[in-house]
Structure formats: C-alpha cells, structure tokens
Amino acid sequence: MGDAFSDYLIDTINKGSLALMLSIGHRTRLFDILSTMPPSTVDEISKKAKLNQRYVKEWLGTMVTGKIIDYDSSNSKFNLPKEKAQFLTREDNLYNFSASMQWIPVLAQVEDKIIDCFHSGGGVPYSSYNRFHEVMAEESFQTVVTGLVDHILPLVPGLIDRLKDGINVLDIGCGRGKAVNILAKKFPNSMFVGYDVAEEAIKGATADSKTLNTCNTLFQVQNLLTVEPTKKFDFITAFDVIHDQIDPSRTLKFIFDSLNSSGVFLMQDILSSTDLAKNIDHPLGPFLYTISCMHCMSVSLSENGAGLGAMWGKEKALEMLRYAGFMGVEVNTLSHDFQNYYYTASKP
Template identity: 55%
Template sequence: MATDTLTQPDLVLEGQTNTPALDEKKAEAFGDRLLGMLNSGALASMLSIGHRTGLLDTMATLSASTSLQIAEAAGLNERYVREWLAALVTGRIVDYDSVSRSYSLPAEHAAFLTRKASPNNLAATMQFVPLMGAVEDAIIDCFYHGGGVPYSAYTRFHEVMAEDSAQTVIAGLDTHILPMVPGLIETLASGISVADIGCGQGRAIQKLAGMFPNSRFVGYDFSPGAIAWAKAESQRLNLENITFELQDAAQISEDSQYDLIFAFDAIHDQAQPETVLQNIHRALRPEGVYLMQDIRASSHLENNLDHPVAPLLYFISCHHCTAVSLAAGGPGLGTMWGEELALEMIEAAGFTRIEVKQLEHDFQNNYYLARK
C-alpha cells in the first residue's frame, strides 16, 4: 500500500519539542516595547543628570535659548550640555527650534522635573536608575553565588533616599501624617519623647525638632556617614532637643522610653526585622504609638500586576533592599514585602491595636499605626 496517501502523525525526535507558531504581530509589538524600554532607561539617566547638575531647574527659568546660553546659565560645559539636550529633544522632553537653534523646557514638563515642582519632582526619583546600575556587577555575582551587597557599596544611597523621602514623607509630616493620630500634634507641642529607627540623615525628626522644641528626639542608624551628616546638620540648625546615635536597631535595648517611635521605609531591609520590631515594642511606653511608613503593595505578586510602579520597586528591591539584608545574613524581605506580611510581623512583635492608613495623594506608601 502506498504510504504517501496516508495522513502521518507528526514525529517528535527524542530531546525535541513542538514549537508553537510565532505570532508575528505580537513579536513585533514586543520588539517595539523593548526599544521603548531602552530609550526610557537612557532618558531616566539623562534626567538624573539634569537634576543633579541643575540643568532642568535652569531651563525652567529661561526662555528659548541656545545650548551655549543654557550652559553658561548653569555654569556647565557647553559640549556636554548640547549632547544632553539632544537626548531630551529626541525623547520629546525638551522642545527644539531648528531655525534659531534654541531649546526650551515646556512648563507642563517642568511641573514634574524641577525642584520647585516638589513633591512632584520625578527627576529626583530618576536618580535611582543610575544609582542601582552602579552595583550591577556585584548583584550579578550574587545571582551566581548568593549572599548580598553591603550598604557601603551604595555611595549615594542615603543622599538620594533622603531627597526622595523629603518629597513623599517629610513634606507631609505636619499636614497629613501626624494628624492620622488624634491629639498627636498637641502632645508633641506639650513635650514627649520620640525615636526614629533607621533615621538615615535624620531629616524627618530634624523637621519635627524644629517644630516642637518641647519634645525630645533621638535618631538611630548604623550608617556612619548618615549619622555624621545628621549631627552636622542639627548643629547647623541649632537643634538642641535632638541627638543621633550610631546603632544597629537590632541592638536597641531600651524599655518603655518613648511615647512615639517612627520607622520610615526602614524595616524591610533590616537583617533582623523581627528583632527590630520586638525592640520597638519594648521601647514604647504603654500608651505610646508606633508609626511605620512602608511601601504600599501586596505580599503576593499576582496582586501587584496593576501597581503603577511595581517594576521600579522590584528593581530597587533586587538591587538594594533585598541585597543589603542578605549581605548581613538577613531574610531579604525586599521592598515589596507587602501589607499582609507587614501586619503579620507587627502583630507577632506584640502589638495588638494596628491600623493601616493611606493618603489620597500618596499612592506609594502605607502608614501603619500600632499600639501595645
């Protein structure tokens, strides 16, 4: 019988699998998306440069100007300014007039890219992209060998984090965050004892120390550079009701010392987060308040698919928060440890009255209020 007239089943050789047909339109769309990612990553780095050099702030004050005029106004080298401008023109961030060879920053763009636009200055946040990229080699080594990357490897982390927090947290301390606790502003004015765990450069409690001279403030952090900066800045501001101590939060042993304890974005990258939370519980007076600000997200990946900046936060987590915890032998909770796990750990530390509050203008943070 002739076999060429029969329908033969597809033969699959050992070690091979059927390859599904390629959807050309889907593949092309994904390729275009990847090109967009490359351009966006490049522009993020350029915006970081524009923020750090003051170029964006300078352009916001100028009418249409040549690259030389912009460079002179900013006190920078014209050749580098011209190349920077070219990236932002082709990225549709800066407008360009080819006849007059002049550049301008639209007011609608300046509203998100200048220091005067704070708390909406996203150019400051762009700094995280090159900052984290600087430790990529060390992170790749962790992919192969495990372990982590120590805080000391991140040369500008506290500086960038403090600037970012100044926009999201510190700017709203008196107007939005403190009012979450009824009567807290009045008790601060009368005089209470306050601690900031993982204070970094201490900008939050420096602001409060200036506002509430009758209260006493102490900041704890294990970064020598951050504590040195905090002490120097407090001296410059003549704040006599504030002290800073170089201290690992896992080693704090105080008992019923504070009426109010803050932890701003500081728990998830600890080496011993459970111990830190227990220490906070012990250090708090019976009627005191623990106020913890941390990233608003779910502990479950599938619930974060529509989070507006989930890729950015997981990127920061991989490059910093997870890595610094693992470097110190910690669990590596990560930036996106999530509300579910945070509540579980706060309760396990001994807190029984816990609330989660959110601010309408702040999509990125949860504010946990906990009492004994």
C-alpha cells in the same frame, strides 16, 4: 505579537537611557535653570548653567527626542514648559521625578556584585552603594518631610498637641535626619532621638541639627541586633526602613518594647501586596522589584539577614506587626505619597 513586543523593548531601552539623563539633569541643576529661562540656545543654557557646551548639547538631544524638552528648529531654541517643569525641579511643590531617577545609576553601580550574588548567594553591603544616603535623603524629603506635619502626623489623633506640650520621640533608621530635624525645629518642647546603623548618615544628621540650632535632638549609631531597649518613647517612627533590616522581627519587637503603654508606632513602607499576582498591574512594579533585588533584599542578605525586600507587602507587614505584639493596626494611604502605605499601631 512579535512586532509589538519588539516595539515594547525598544521603548524600554530608550526610557532606561532617558532615566539616566534625567538624573544628570537633576544633579547638574539643568532642569532648575531651564525652568527660569525663556526659550534659549545651547550656548545660552550652557553659560547660564556654567556647564560644558558640548555635553549640554548632547544632553538636550536626549531631552528633545525623549519628549521632555521642546525644541524650535527655526531658531534652535529649547524650552522646558511649566507643566513639565513642575515635575522636574526642586522649587515646585509637586513630586520631583528627576530626583527619583538617581536610583537607576545608584543601583547600576553594583550590577557586577549582584550578578555574583545570583551565582553564589549572599548580598551587597550598604557600603557598596555610592551616594545612597544622599539620594535617600532627597527621596525621603519628598515622601516624608514635605507631608510630615500636614498629612502624616494627623494620622495619630491628638499627636500634634502632644508634640507641642512635649513628648519623647524615636526615629528608627533616621538616615540623615531630615524628618527628625524638621520636627525638632517645629516642636521645641519635645525630645527627638534618631538611630541609624550608618555612621555616615548620623554624621550628616548631627551636622544638619547644628545648622538648625536645635538643642532637642540626639543622633546615635545604633545596631538594633546588639542592643536592648533602655528608654521608653511616646512616639516611634520608621520611614521606609523595616523591610531592609537584617532581622525585621527583632526590630519590630525592639520598637514594641521601647513604647510607653500609651505610645504609638508609625511605619511608612512600600504600597504593595505580598502576593505577586496582585502586583501585576502595579504602576511601579518593575522599578520596585528591581530596587528590592538590587538593594533592599541584598543589603539584608549581605549580613545573613531575612532579606524581606521592598515588596514584602501589606499582608506580611500586618502579620509581623501582630507577631511583635501590636494591636489596633491601621493602614492608610496619603495623597502626597503615591508609593507608600502608612501603618499606625499601638500596644494592647
């Protein structure tokens, strides 16, 4: 048992280190470049990537010993096989795990502040997380945007036809507006509104909207703790948002009150149980509890909020949806997104 556990911990520190370097491989586009090259030397890779050779060499050392990149010692050439590249590059249609690895350095930058919270309580505000909105936009693109039209919207019967005809749509916690802008481009007869508490995110969403030349979007900095519903919507979405709200109960009630009588609310949130015992074999358990502790829970607690955290679970989510007044709640999973539930809910 002792030796086995020691080996387990050695594997953990190796893979934690590997996660950091996978993130660097994504940000420097080394994986994208390697996926287009034949087996190549350090010098060839560095020149193609326009990166410092000494750093590329050390990075490749991590990738080879981490069993990510193949190495032929007879000619000192490195190769990223296609069967691996499809999980590590921007261009392939499968999930890009190297993009998700960015969460490790994003979380690590607030470790000292989280330690302070362990001693004194409270939380760490959004403003402390450098690159959060950038990384979240990439993550949302993978789980939401890529499957939005083909997988997510069909969860609501007749919704696509209604969007073509023209309805009013609201996205709560829209971030940089990737989902809103894609839908606005595809369904020009509908009006799309995006709310987010972060001014940085709203600026990015508005800029992207202008780039796409859409005239049916409106992005607003909005704090749902201080406003009341003033407009009714036919369809409201919240993608990976509710669990880190300061007052999630009030947010859900705001959504309920903002829906037309025939409106539908669609919520994407983490696939987990409220009961820890049922999450023991969760394939992403350690990661999700970590991101909950170091971000989702903490940003809520920084404002004296509920601190639900990412692992609030399906049971708690259903309880809170019903408490807000929703009926006929359905929970679905989708093949393109292995880490989230999709809840659809309507008014009585």
